[in-house]
Amino acid sequence: MLYRHNRVWLSSSGWQRACAAASPAHLSALQHWAANDWPLVVRRSESVLPADSLGLGLALPPDAQTGVKTRIPLTVTLNEITQHEPALAFSAVANAVPSAWQAAYVDLIHELDAAQLKLHVYGSLALQAITGLPYLTAKSDIDVLFSPHTHVQLQQGLQILQTYSQQLPLDGEIVFPSGRAVAWKEWANAANSSHKVMAKSMTTLNLMNVDDLLFGLEQQS
Incomplete structure (x- = not known):
């Protein structure tokens, strides 16, 4: 099963079709991506796609002059x-983490290892690590994906993220067993209340009760 932020590699025929359908403004970027065999990223689709289709995205580094992505x-x-x-x-x-973040980032890796938690990274930091292109700026975040299987993991991971967010610009999402994702900062503010949170799936973006998302964790051993 493919989820948002998964990395996807295309066949040569897939790239040929993508380039043939591209606007002139995007063609050179797609050709460059294909030549380097860099992955694309699974995105949320705003409309329902055929069962044999998948929405992907390619994000370019911010423009050096305007900062536009x-x-x-x-x-x-x-x-x-x-x-x-x-x-x-x-x-x-x-290795792609800027020197100003290095010490805290290494400490965070050790903390996660000690807690036996596996987090993933998407967004600018991941793209810079993959391509070597200049994605990171002074305003960049570290976008994390945290997929807990139990309530204990959820609480441990949240505590670690909150602690290290004082030293690192941590952003990103918690992905629940249902595949729905919630910004971890939003969850941290709402998890102890009856509030609803904005949850993303492969095709939807809607408000959900905290308890409905937690229910998936209850089913995990």
Whole structure:
């Protein structure tokens, strides 16, 4: 099953079709991506796609002058996908972390290892680690994906994220067993109340009760 932020590699025919359908403004970027065999990223689709199709995205580094980030949406068929993997593991992007973040980031990796928690990274830091292109700026966040299986893991992970967010610009999402994702900061503010939180799935973005999302954790051993 493919979820948001998974990395996806296309076949040569998939790239050919993507380039043929691209606007002139995006063509060179797609060709560059294809030539380097860099992955695309699974995105939420605003409309229902055919069962054999998947929405992907390609995000370019921010423009050096304007800071504008160009995002190129694509739709591919499943038979054009040659490989797919989750977002990069937290430790896999360590070499791309700016020096100002390095010490705290390494400490965070050790803390996660000690708690036996596996977090992943998407967004600018992950893309810079994959491509070597200049995605990170002074305003960049570290976008994390945290997929707890139990209530204990959820509480441990939240505590660690809250602690290290005082030293690192941590952002990102908690992904619940249902596949729905909630911004971890929003969850931290709402989890002890009856508030609703904004939850994302592959096709929807809607408000959900905290208890409805927690119910999935109850089913995990």
